[in-house]
Amino acid sequence: xxxxxxxxxxxxxxxxxxxxxxxxxxxxxxxxxxxxxxxxxxxxxxxxxxxxxxxxxxxxxxxxxxxxxxxxxxxxxxxxxxxxxxxxxxxxxxxxxxxxxxxxxxxxxxxxxxxxxxxxxxxxxxxxxxxxxxxxxxxxxxxxxxxxxxxxxxxxxxxxxxxxxxxxxxxxxxxxxxxxxxxxxxxxxxxxxxxxxxxxxxxxxxxxxxxxxxxxxxxxxxxxxxxxxxxxxxxxxxxxxxxxxxxxxxxxxxxxxxxxxxxxxxxxxxxxxxxxxxxxxx
Amino acid sequence: xxxxxxxxxxxxxxxxxxxxxxxxxxxxxxxxxxxxxxxxxxxxxxxxxxxxxxxxxxxxxxxxxxxxxxxxxxxxxxxxxxxxxxxxxxxxxxxxxxxxxxxxxxxxxxxxxxxxxxxxxxxxxxxxxxxxxxxxxxxxxxxxxxxxxxxxxxxxxxxxxxxxxxxxxxxxxxxxxxxxxxxxxxxxxxxxxxxxxxxxxxxxxxxxxxxxxxxxxxxxxxxxxxxxxxxxxxxxxxxxxxxxxxxxxxxxxxxxxxxxxxxxxxxxxxxxxxxxxxxxxxxxxxxxxxxxxxxxxxxxxxxxxxxxxxxxxxxxxxxxxxxxxxxxxxxxxxxxxxxxxxxxxxxxxxxxxxxxxxxxxxxxxxxxxxxxxxxxxxxxxxxxxxxxxxxx
Numbered sequence: 001x002x003x004x005x006x007x008x009x010x011x012x013x014x015x016x017x018x019x020x021x022x023x024x025x026x027x028x029x030x031x032x033x034x035x036x037x038x039x040x041x042x043x044x045x046x047x048x049x050x051x052x053x054x055x056x057x058x059x060x061x062x063x064x065x066x067x068x069x070x071x072x073x074x075x076x077x078x079x080x081x082x083x084x085x086x087x088x089x090x091x092x093x094x095x096x097x098x099x100x101x102x103x104x105x106x107x108x109x110x111x112x113x114x115x116x117x118x119x120x121x122x123x124x125x126x127x128x129x130x131x132x133x134x135x136x137x138x139x140x141x142x143x144x145x146x147x148x149x150x151x152x153x154x155x156x157x158x159x160x161x162x163x164x165x166x167x168x169x170x171x172x173x174x175x176x177x178x179x180x181x182x183x184x185x186x187x188x189x190x191x192x193x194x195x196x197x198x199x200x201x202x203x204x205x206x207x208x209x210x211x212x213x214x215x216x217x218x219x220x221x222x223x224x225x226x227x228x229x230x231x232x233x234x235x236x237x238x239x240x241x242x243x244x245x246x247x248x249x250x251x252x253x254x255x256x257x258x259x260x261x262x263x264x265x266x267x268x269x270x271x272x273x274x275x276x277x278x279x280x281x282x
Numbered sequence: 283x284x285x286x287x288x289x290x291x292x293x294x295x296x297x298x299x300x301x302x303x304x305x306x307x308x309x310x311x312x313x314x315x316x317x318x319x320x321x322x323x324x325x326x327x328x329x330x331x332x333x334x335x336x337x338x339x340x341x342x343x344x345x346x347x348x349x350x351x352x353x354x355x356x357x358x359x360x361x362x363x364x365x366x367x368x369x370x371x372x373x374x375x376x377x378x379x380x381x382x383x384x385x386x387x388x389x390x391x392x393x394x395x396x397x398x399x400x401x402x403x404x405x406x407x408x409x410x411x412x413x414x415x416x417x418x419x420x421x422x423x424x425x426x427x428x429x430x431x432x433x434x435x436x437x438x439x440x441x442x443x444x445x446x447x448x449x450x451x452x453x454x455x456x457x458x459x460x461x462x463x464x465x466x467x468x469x470x471x472x473x474x475x476x477x478x479x480x481x482x483x484x485x486x487x488x489x490x491x492x493x494x495x496x497x498x499x500x501x502x503x504x505x506x507x508x509x510x511x512x513x514x515x516x517x518x519x520x521x522x523x524x525x526x527x528x529x530x531x532x533x534x535x536x537x538x539x540x541x542x543x544x545x546x547x548x549x550x551x552x553x554x555x556x557x558x559x560x561x562x563x564x565x566x567x568x569x570x571x572x573x574x575x576x577x578x579x580x581x582x583x584x585x586x587x588x589x590x591x592x593x594x595x596x597x598x599x600x601x602x603x604x605x606x607x608x609x610x611x612x613x614x615x616x617x618x619x620x621x622x623x624x625x626x627x628x629x630x631x632x633x634x635x636x637x638x639x640x641x642x643x644x645x646x647x648x649x650x651x652x653x654x655x656x657x658x659x660x661x662x663x664x665x666x667x668x669x670x671x672x673x674x
Contacts, residue, residue, distance in 0.1 A: 174369065176329070176361070177361070177369075179333075181384055192369055195369075196369070
């Protein structure tokens, strides 16, 4: 083990270079967020000043955050976000795991064709489908309801793909043992495969929740009623009508909206990395 | 407990034929080992018995009942896998209880929260717990019930896998190389435990292995499989002493049996590697045959002469009381191995000329295409006809 480590140890300049590159990239990605947090605690007069400082001269955080929470129904938007994301996630898992199990562990004619169709589904950007989905929602008469926000995402090709890759790494003998123990195929999925794929499940949950929490495009098309709006759409409405150029409360609202995601990610970071790399390494 | 009967099983994967019409019947309570090199189809046969694979032709009967098309669950068989196949997210107790829970509790009773409220659930669950505990104790894993498989050693996992199979008292136990992931010492110990288990439970065991030592020590009968065919089914001793086929003789025994080509000179005399051996063969002169001589059928001879082979020593392995002497014979392209008593052959050195005698009654005769030639005296039937065929 130690021989392996020392063989992989890089020389000092290489290490410095590598860290410099990583730090720069990290800083570039983090800068807007830091700026957002900084603006959210500044009064309007300081926001448009030419010189930049992270800490405000006059701490205006309480006012900005109070305004963000009271001016528009931000708690309501976030409640909508939680509800929609939770239902989407549960339905996605209900649909994806059996599909993934079938594609990973059962042998039947046409399986590879079906899997390649899943891959094609993975390649299509969701925006391409927005018009057909809009018309479908209209025909089903679910526009401007929670159902309209949920139904286009119930089947996730990415979820099927991710779970299928993970299930492939589970030995067939485990499935065989479960069949001999008397489990039905569905029981194998829920009682054996899904618990064993916990890292993949957590990684997928984070992807799904982040994606749908942050989604602006489809909710913009699907709902008009303010009481149904998810957080990003709510913030946009906030900017247009209520706040005008009042960037302080706007940034405070944005900070509040991304906060749950960051907390969730930090809590599940370990499994997230394992779930994403697990299938690739084995 | 049940008998198992396999009739004309065939299995192909695409163009490759894995099982070519295998028929076998296993008595109630018998310990039968399927022995063969890897890739010979023995695991596939076991999976077909279990119902995990479907055969292309032939049928399987368990307890005189055809089980073809029956799901594994309904066949009353349990299997122990090479990889143990334990459920890593469950404790040892849950692993062992699962087969019982699936059989005794209804779907509603198994539901996470609602199930517990139903009247019978608590009683059945308590019964299951008692049985799991009893089985675990009998295997010496009673103290491990709360652990997960990841926290156990290889030998402990093996016991849990056996326990999971045992706990529901199946009619037939299927074991797919259950010991090959263990280290050598543990393997010998578990081998004895499996033997003891079979005697205690009295069930029908079908055991797959490529390890002849396991097959020889455990089984009532051994079925030797090569390339998807059953070559011989017999008691371990018979497989060794009296193989039906050249491939069986070559697979069984360590060191490997020596195969020497010979020509029949006249009745009772065979020319092998420049020497004439007195071996009773009912054959016409000039017939080409193969002699299979196990290493222990040789003995040290002080000087050359009739019935003695002479070669030069290439390598010596000291085995304690025995010496394994590898030597060259004129006209034989591989080394021949003789097991000689160390005290009878004290001064052998590499490069030296070696004389070894052969016990004619221990020589196995094969046709050149690998079939066994039994001598008239021992087999009680004329073997003149096949030899004539070979001579042609």
